[in-house]
Amino acid sequence: MQRSTKPEFRSTRPRAFTLVELLVVISIIALLIGILIPTLGSARSSAMRVKDLSVARQLMIAYTMHADDHRSMVLFGFRRNDPVTGDPVTARDASGNMITGLTAQRYPWRLLPYLDYSPTFLYQNLDDYEDEFLDPSFDFSYQLSASPSFGLNQGFVGGSSDSDGTPSIEHPRTDSVFGSGWYVRRITDPPDPQGLITFATAFGRSATIYSEDLNGNYKVTPPYIHERSWRSAPPDSSIESSGEVGNVDLRYGEQAVIGFFDAHADSLNWEELQDMRRWAPSADSKDWTLQPN
Numbered sequence: 001m002q003r004s005t006k007p008e009f010r011s012t013r014p015r016a017f018t019l020v021e022l023l024v025v026i027s028i029i030a031l032l033i034g035i036l037i038p039t040l041g042s043a044r045s046s047a048m049r050v051k052d053l054s055v056a057r058q059l060m061i062a063y064t065m066h067a068d069d070h071r072s073m074v075l076f077g078f079r080r081n082d083p084v085t086g087d088p089v090t091a092r093d094a095s096g097n098m099i100t101g102l103t104a105q106r107y108p109w110r111l112l113p114y115l116d117y118s119p120t121f122l123y124q125n126l127d128d129y130e131d132e133f134l135d136p137s138f139d140f141s142y143q144l145s146a147s148p149s150f151g152l153n154q155g156f157v158g159g160s161s162d163s164d165g166t167p168s169i170e171h172p173r174t175d176s177v178f179g180s181g182w183y184v185r186r187i188t189d190p191p192d193p194q195g196l197i198t199f200a201t202a203f204g205r206s207a208t209i210y211s212e213d214l215n216g217n218y219k220v221t222p223p224y225i226h227e228r229s230w231r232s233a234p235p236d237s238s239i240e241s242s243g244e245v246g247n248v249d250l251r252y253g254e255q256a257v258i259g260f261f262d263a264h265a266d267s268l269n270w271e272e273l274q275d276m277r278r279w280a281p282s283a284d285s286k287d288w289t290l291q292p293n
Contacts, residue, residue, distance in 0.1 A: 048251075048252075049252045049257065049267070052149070052201060052252075052257040053257055053265045053266070053267075054265075055120075055121055055122075055149070055150070056150065056199055056257055056258065056259035056265035057259065057263065057264065057265045058115065058121055059111070059115075059121065059122075059150060059198075059199050059259050060198060060199070060259045060260070060261070060262075060263035060264075060265070061263055062111055062114035062115050062121075063075055063111065063114075063198065063199075063259075063263075064187065064263055065114045066110075066111060066114055067186075067187040072186045072187045072188065073185060073186055073187075074157065074158050074184055074185065074186065074187055074189075075107060075110060075111060075152075075158050076154075076158045076159055076160075076169070077107060077152055077153075077154020077155060077157065077158035077159055077160040077162070077219070078105050078106060078107070078154050078160040078161055078162035078164075078219070079105060079159075079160075079161050079169070079170060080105060080161060080170065081170065088100060088104075089104050089105050089110075090104050091103070091104040091109035091110050092109070092113070093109065093117075093138075093141055094112075094117035094133060094134045094138075095134070095135075095136040095138075097136070099141055099145075102142070102145065102146075103141050103142050103145040104145075105162075106145040106146065106218040106219075107148075107152045107154065107158075107218060108122055108144055108145050108148050108218060109141065109144070109145055117133065117134060118130065118133075119133045119144075122144070122148040122149060122150065122216075123144065123147075123148060123149055123214055123216065124149045124214070124215065124216070125212040125213070125214065125215075126209065126212065126214075129209070129210065132210075140207075140209045143207035143208070143209055143214065144207075144209075144214075145218060146205050146207050146216075146217070146218055147205040147206075147207040147214035147215070147216035147217060147218070148202070148214075148216045148217075148218055149201065149202065149214075149215075149216045150199040150200065150201060150202060150216070150257075150259065151199065151200055151201075151202030151216070151217045151218055151219045151220035151247050151248070152198065152199055152218065152219055152220065153197050153198055153199070153200065153219075153220055153221075153222070153279060154218075154219050155183065155219075155221060155222075155225070156182070156183045156184065156222065156279055156280045156281065157183065157184045157196065157197075157198050157261065157281075158183070158184060158185075159183045159184075159185065160219075162219065164219055164221050165221055165225040165226070165229060166183070166221075166225055166290070167290070169183070177292045177293065178290065178292060178293060179282075179293050181281065181282050182280065182281070182282050182290055183280075183281065184196075184261070184281050189281060190261050190281045191281060192277070192281075193260070193261040193262040194260060194261075194262045194264070195260065195277065195278055196260060196261040196262075196278065196279075196281060197220075197222075197258050197259075197260065197261075197268075197278050197279055198258075198259050198260060198261045199220075199258065199259035200220045200248050200249075200256050200257070200258050200259075201248070201249040201250075201251055201252075201256045201257045201258075202216055202217040202218075202219070202220050202242075202247045202248060202249050203215050203216060203217060203242050203247065203249040203251075204216075204217040204241075204242030204243070204247045205217050217242065217247040219247060220246050220247045220248050221246040221247065222246060222276060222279035222280065223246065223273065223274050223276070223279075224276050224287060224288065224289045224290075225289065225290055226289055226290055226291070227289060228287075228289075229246065230244065230245055230246055230274075231244040231245065234250075234254060234270040235250065248273060250269075250270065250273075252267060254269055254270055255267040255268060255269045256268055256273065274286065274287075276288040276289075
């Protein structure tokens with residue numbers, strides 16, 4: 001039999017994926033994304049925590065430098081009048097302009113000169129605004145005073161006349177009622193500087209700069225003052241008020257980054273933050289409260 005010599009033609013059109021194959025590919029991609037996202041999120045959180053630990057150390061170095069320039073007197077937390085001159089508290093911005101009122105009474109603008117006015121030390125979302133921060137026309141000094149990433153334990157470290165629950169250090173009878181050792185005035189005051197909370201990661205205010213939400217607070221307050229002020233259970237995603245946890249932001253796996261008085265930094269969890277011996281220099285028990293003499 002004679003074999004046909006008719007050439008055979010094969011289709012050159014590529015074979016398409018079947019629906020099943022397409023679904024398998026999509027499932028594999030989704031699985032890989034599901035594996036990678038938590039890993040990337042964890043890596044990002046770890047990097048941010050390392051940065052915050054570094055910032056906390058730098059804050060404490062600046063805090064110590066301030067005390068060196070003020071005859072060992074620590075940075076007061078919040079005052080209306082300068083304790084030395086009696087004049088209203090003032091500060092200056094990066095351009096040398098005078099700052100007054102609440103903006104100066106809060107700690108940031110009084111500490112920023114010791115940080116070279118760099119926004120990266122006090123504000124999480126302002127890394128890209130270094131030039132604007134130094135510009136004389138920059139007009140966000142009030143927002144920056146209210147919402148740094150780290151809050152100061154101002155009532156017990158430096159003293160405060162703010163509405164933070166601690167006695168006003170500007171009231172003439174405060175020392176006679178509570179004594180003189182309940183808050184830190186000088187760099188040599190704390191009996192345990194290694195364990196004393198000075199700065200903590202904070203949240204609670206909604207100041208916005210160039211559409212960036214600062215998400216910070218200039219002060220943190222302890223779980224007890226005259227009585228317990230924090231909620232009894234650890235916060236969760238449904239927490240409505242930063243005041244329920246003293247503005248402390250447990251942003252890293254239910255831990256807050258802390259700058260301690262001896263200039264080291266570490267993280268504390270919810271249970272560790274409950275101990276008043278970490279907050280007040282004269283506290284002698286975990287649930288210590290400030291009472292009149």
